[in-house]
């Protein structure tokens with residue numbers, strides 16, 4: 001039981017590839033802005049589509065898969081899943097929240113990943129704790145970042161704009177990253193029920209364009225993506 005669902009074809013989820021997107025059930029965080037309730041909350045029952053997913057890949061000769069969630073690295077069977085994909089000669093892109101660096105290291109050691117997209121939940125311990133509702137630290141994200149740099153796997157850092165950027169906390173982030181890194185700003189989803197319903201009105205007040213301008217004044221190469 002690992003595949004909650006899959007999207008047969010996507011042009012937007014694996015840079016440079018036409019890919020199948022697979023949604024893995026379960027997550028270790030409870031982000032206030034999360035709109036994937038059915039993947040994150042334990043009380044949502046789902047029909048396991050693992051067999052159907054692999055059958056689809058084989059029958060259609062799919063060679064690229066974007067793995068998302070939930071948090072794929074949180075699933076106990078994630079390595080078996082990745083080995084099976086790699087055994088079938090499939091390129092893999094992983095979306096991760098950046099707080100499972102030990103498992104990420106194993107996946108990189110085993111050459112199971114071809115591209116990684118890492119969320120940046122916040123730029124300080126306080127921001128990360130507030131938004132994820134878990135006792136996590138900025139330095140845990142930094143561990144993940146350094147790992148990706150060390151292994152040289154292509155990656156991007158994805159930032160959902162859930163509050164106005166603060167000059168002081170942005171400084172931590174820019175001191176860590178490299179000017180050649182790919183950084184993507186994402187507009188939060190506000191038209192679906194969020195994990196924290198009370199957060200919806202706060203999100204609607206965020207001036208996304210203004211925050212993009214602020215961010216770009218420090219990091220002009222930033223890309224912007226609207227989640228569909």
Ligand code: SF4
Pocket residue numbers: 027028029030031033034035036040069070071097
């Ligand atoms: S947004 Fe947060 S809670 Fe939702 S799937 Fe991603 S990491 Fe998990």
